[in-house]
Amino acid sequence: MSDPVERPADAATPPARPGPDLSSPLPAVAPRVPVISVRGVRKSFKIGDRSLEILHGIDLDLNPGELVALVGSSGAGKSTLLHILGLLDRPTEGQVNVLARDAWSRSIAERAALRNKEIGFVFQFYHLLSELTALENALLPAMIAESRLGYSRRRRDYEGRARELLDRFGMTPRLTHRPPQLSGGEKQRVAMARALLHNPKVLLADEPTGNLDSATGEKVLELLFEEQKRREFTMVLVTHDERIARLCRRTLHMEDGEIQADSTVPVPD
Amino acid sequence: MFRSFLSWRYLTARRTNLIGIGGIFIGVFALILILSIMTGFLDESKKAIRRSLSDIIITPAKLDPTVPSDAEPLLSKVRAHPGVAAAAPHLNWFALITLPGNTADAFSERFLSSSEHSETAGVQLVGVDVHTDKRIAAAAACVVPRLFGLDLRPPRIQDEFDTSELLAALSRESKVGAQVANPLFPFAQPPMASTRERPLPAVVLGEQLLYRLNLGRGSQIQLSTGVRDPEAKEWVFNNRRFVVAGSFRSTENDMDLGRIYMEREELADFLGGTQQYSEVLVRLEDYDEDGERICEELRTELAEAGLIAGGYYRAGEVRTWEQYRGNILGAIKNERVLMMIMLSLVLLVAGFTVFAILSMMVTEKRRDIGILAAIGATPKGVLDLFLMIAFWDALIGAALGAIFGTWAALKIDPIERWLSSHLNFWPFPEEGVQIFDRNVYLFDYIPTIVQPYAVAAIVLGAFFCALLFAAIPAFRAARMDPLEALRYE
Numbered sequence: 001m002s003d004p005v006e007r008p009a010d011a012a013t014p015p016a017r018p019g020p021d022l023s024s025p026l027p028a029v030a031p032r033v034p035v036i037s038v039r040g041v042r043k044s045f046k047i048g049d050r051s052l053e054i055l056h057g058i059d060l061d062l063n064p065g066e067l068v069a070l071v072g073s074s075g076a077g078k079s080t081l082l083h084i085l086g087l088l089d090r091p092t093e094g095q096v097n098v099l100a101r102d103a104w105s106r107s108i109a110e111r112a113a114l115r116n117k118e119i120g121f122v123f124q125f126y127h128l129l130s131e132l133t134a135l136e137n138a139l140l141p142a143m144i145a146e147s148r149l150g151y152s153r154r155r156r157d158y159e160g161r162a163r164e165l166l167d168r169f170g171m172t173p174r175l176t177h178r179p180p181q182l183s184g185g186e187k188q189r190v191a192m193a194r195a196l197l198h199n200p201k202v203l204l205a206d207e208p209t210g211n212l213d214s215a216t217g218e219k220v221l222e223l224l225f226e227e228q229k230r231r232e233f234t235m236v237l238v239t240h241d242e243r244i245a246r247l248c249r250r251t252l253h254m255e256d257g258e259i260q261a262d263s264t265v266p267v268p269d
Numbered sequence: 270m271f272r273s274f275l276s277w278r279y280l281t282a283r284r285t286n287l288i289g290i291g292g293i294f295i296g297v298f299a300l301i302l303i304l305s306i307m308t309g310f311l312d313e314s315k316k317a318i319r320r321s322l323s324d325i326i327i328t329p330a331k332l333d334p335t336v337p338s339d340a341e342p343l344l345s346k347v348r349a350h351p352g353v354a355a356a357a358p359h360l361n362w363f364a365l366i367t368l369p370g371n372t373a374d375a376f377s378e379r380f381l382s383s384s385e386h387s388e389t390a391g392v393q394l395v396g397v398d399v400h401t402d403k404r405i406a407a408a409a410a411c412v413v414p415r416l417f418g419l420d421l422r423p424p425r426i427q428d429e430f431d432t433s434e435l436l437a438a439l440s441r442e443s444k445v446g447a448q449v450a451n452p453l454f455p456f457a458q459p460p461m462a463s464t465r466e467r468p469l470p471a472v473v474l475g476e477q478l479l480y481r482l483n484l485g486r487g488s489q490i491q492l493s494t495g496v497r498d499p500e501a502k503e504w505v506f507n508n509r510r511f512v513v514a515g516s517f518r519s520t521e522n523d524m525d526l527g528r529i530y531m532e533r534e535e536l537a538d539f540l541g542g543t544q545q546y547s548e549v550l551v552r553l554e555d556y557d558e559d560g561e562r563i564c565e566e567l568r569t570e571l572a573e574a575g576l577i578a579g580g581y582y583r584a585g586e587v588r589t590w591e592q593y594r595g596n597i598l599g600a601i602k603n604e605r606v607l608m609m610i611m612l613s614l615v616l617l618v619a620g621f622t623v624f625a626i627l628s629m630m631v632t633e634k635r636r637d638i639g640i641l642a643a644i645g646a647t648p649k650g651v652l653d654l655f656l657m658i659a660f661w662d663a664l665i666g667a668a669l670g671a672i673f674g675t676w677a678a679l680k681i682d683p684i685e686r687w688l689s690s691h692l693n694f695w696p697f698p699e700e701g702v703q704i705f706d707r708n709v710y711l712f713d714y715i716p717t718i719v720q721p722y723a724v725a726a727i728v729l730g731a732f733f734c735a736l737l738f739a740a741i742p743a744f745r746a747a748r749m750d751p752l753e754a755l756r757y758e
């Protein structure tokens with residue numbers, strides 16, 4: 001099945017990077033240009049005929065390779081902001097620039113391609129397709145990106161990447177298992193492999209360990225941090241855990257729909 | 270690529286999809302089977318409606334004194350047309366049938382007055398050209414060339430006889446009648462005819478007539494008829510005895526009950542030479558190809574030559590058999606179209622099962638739709654995904670339906686027999702059920718005609734219905750807000 005809609009998007013974004021060649025540096029994005037930058041973002045939800053504003057004007061730059069913790073009390077609007085950063089939700093007001101271009105003035109297909117290739121999502125509830133095996137779940141972004149012909153041509157490459165990711169996450173013995181047969185920690189590892197398949201520039205993780213016991217959660221986070229160090233993608237990690245937040249150099253503190261504090265720990269040289 | 274992969278995975282992972290496939294399967298299967306049987310029945314009834322009619326029937330206006338009483342000018346004109354394969358004149362007349370002889374006289378009188386038998390008393394006489402002597406001579410002439418491997422046969426004489434349906438009627442197996450010895454020479458003297466100085470002319474009776482009058486080959490009958498004496502200018506009655514050479518079985522009961530065939534010359538002689546022919550039956554080289562056109566050509570040609578024209582009383586007619594039985598054929602065609610429309614409802618039902626299953630699936634897979642959107646599927650991709658499930662449903666269901674439907678249509682006879690004999694358990698009667706009563710129809714099998722284009726149309730219709738109905742839930746899935754879908758647990 002060729003897909004006429006996704007093709008132009010393909011061309012707009014850099015072509016699939018060759019393999020998980022981890023020794024090579026990230027493709028050039030000028031270090032000063034933020035990967036995602038939002039300006040004056042407001043978001044309100046309509047409840048009945050009343051409109052409730054949740055985000056009250058957020059300005060934020062996410063720089064390449066940054067590791068950012070997003071903390072704040074429940075209901076502060078962390079998830080809402082993350083969805084806006086990930087182009088899953090449209091701000092009521094304000095601009096979302098991804099790779100220095102206004103994402104919401106692009107076409108639907110281009111936005112979909114950005115979500116597919118440049119932004120990875122890890123959810124609290126894993127969100128895997130239960131009909132697919134672990135390997136197939138991890139391969140899903142590639143299947144979405146490619147036409148039938150393109151996929152069969154690059155299948156070995158994609159499979160190699162997915163297997164390697166899953167292998168690093170210790171999932172090799174469970175490649176053909178389906179989500180209902182996996183534990184929570186295992187599911188989250190598969191979800192992480194899926195998010196990283198296309199080697200995205202940003203990974204947005206919304207309480208990835210929120211549903212795991214602390215030992216498992218720690219192990220999963222360890223893998224995630226390791227991968228971030230290796231690939232140097234920008235990562236935004238929503239968490240309630242102070243200890244986890246301290247592992248990140250930059251911390252955003254959200255309260256009542258506003259960023260109250262944005263602190264960066266200086267590099268301890 | 271995920272569309273084909275995922276749609277197939279959803280299809281195989283969810284048993285409920287079997288309902289969609291099953292719906293389309295049953296729809297296509299039933300439609301092909303029913304349509305094939307109905308086409309078969311309609312075709313049979315079309316044949317039955319055609320009965321003995323030849324391709325074109327020429328009925329000159331015999332009431333018009335300007336129309337020649339001899340068939341020859343008309344015949345030669347018709348035969349000269351390049352599209353005509355054969356033309357044969359028929360002479361029709363009516364007569365009263367009685368049984369001659371001392372003992373039989375009283376019997377004849379009784380059955381003339383009997384209400385039960387009076388219907389057999391009046392019979393239609395049909396004189397046909399069999400050309401017995403010419404054919405014998407021609408057949409003899411062909412013997413020597415045949416020895417040298419040449420298949421030579423005198424075409425015209427043979428063809429003319431074929432033109433009347435008599436040959437088929439004579440060859441048809443008969444339960445109550447007595448078949449003639451050789452259908453090619455129907456009016457040959459039967460072997461049991463009593464030897465006299467002058468043999469009686471031979472006739473062939475419809476099998477029902479033969480049976481009712483308790484006759485057999487070699488029996489004698491007497492025919493009485495009125496003819497006009499041209500010299501005395503008044504009606505006189507004529508009696509003549511005939512010997513029964515055998516019986517025929519047509520496909521029509523009233524013909525078997527009231528028709529007697531004899532040589533046309535013999536009948537003309539019986540009528541005192543006043544009548545030569547009533548109509549001319551024409552067989553074309555290829556009726557289906559250009560029957561209407563040739564009919565039209567013959568009509569103008571014969572009218573110009575004054576061979577059929579009447580005008581004063583009634584115009585002579587040249588008609589194809591379809592024009593002859595026009596209104597009944599029209600009704601049959603109507604019925605077919607009506608049935609097609611009504612049966613298409615089966616496909617709508619099949620489409621509806623796809624709709625129901627897919628709607629269920631879209632609701633059930635709401636979270637998956639959100640996930641797909643989150644990792645980069647476009648709304649169109651989601652739309653295609655669900656349309657594709659319907660496509661698989663239609664593909665599998667229609668393919669199986671077409672295969673089994675065609676198979677069942679071709680093998681309906683053994684299937685019906687098997688069912689009839691095996692449905693003998695409760696709540697069916699012990700001796701089994703007769704699904705198709707073979708005595709009701711003229712044919713003792715279930716006629717089916719599988720038309721490839723009809724099968725193709727049904728399969729296409731199934732696809733169309735499935736995709737049309739699937740479009741509704743598929744659009745719903747495509748329009749879903751990914752976040753809302755993700756929140757769904």
Ligand SMILES: Nc1ncnc2c1ncn2[C@@H]1O[C@H](COP(=O)(O)OP(=O)(O)OP(=O)(O)O)[C@@H](O)[C@H]1O
Pocket residue numbers: 045046047054072073074075076077078079080081
């Ligand atoms: N679709 C929606 N419609 C109405 N209100 C919403 C919707 N989504 C979120 N909200 C509201 O917005 C506020 C912020 O929600 P959000 O999920 O962003 O909080 P959060 O910081 O992620 O909280 P938590 O730590 O519990 O996940 C909440 O009060 C919530 O009720």
Ligand SMILES: [Mg+2]
Pocket residue numbers: 078079080206
């Ligand atoms: Mg949240």
